[in-house]
Amino acid sequence: MPVVIDSDCINCDMCVPECPNEAIIMGAAHYVVDLDKCTECEGFYSEPACIPVCPVDCMTLIADTKA
Ligand code: SF4
Ligand code: SF4
Structure with a gap:
């Protein structure tokens, strides 16, 4: 389940x-x-490190599209 960034990103x-x-x-x-x-931070952190720091909440975990 990778993280995706939507167009609300303000390039901060x-x-x-x-x-x-x-x-x-x-x-x-x-x-x-x-x-x-993107490995969802597996092996480094227990949850994605990027999502909590985003000030505009534009990062989302999505279902893996690969088989
Ligand atoms: S910080 Fe973790 S969850 Fe966010 S993009 Fe990098 S590997 Fe993926
Ligand atoms: S923290 Fe959020 S707004 Fe800032 S660069 Fe990353 S995705 Fe974009």
Whole structure:
């Protein structure tokens, strides 16, 4: 279940240093999560480290789209 960032992202950079996998990268208009790198912080934290630091709540866990 990776995290996705929606268009409410204000590019505040708060989440970027929280990610142990460097999965949060700048996209065309706002930050996005590299779905191949996001592990939901497994092995590092008990829950996603990025979601709680986002000031606009634009990060969401989604169901894994891969089989
Ligand atoms: S859930 Fe963890 S691994 Fe995934 S983007 Fe957020 S901080 Fe990075
Ligand atoms: S913390 Fe939220 S608003 Fe800030 S860059 Fe990350 S996703 Fe965007």
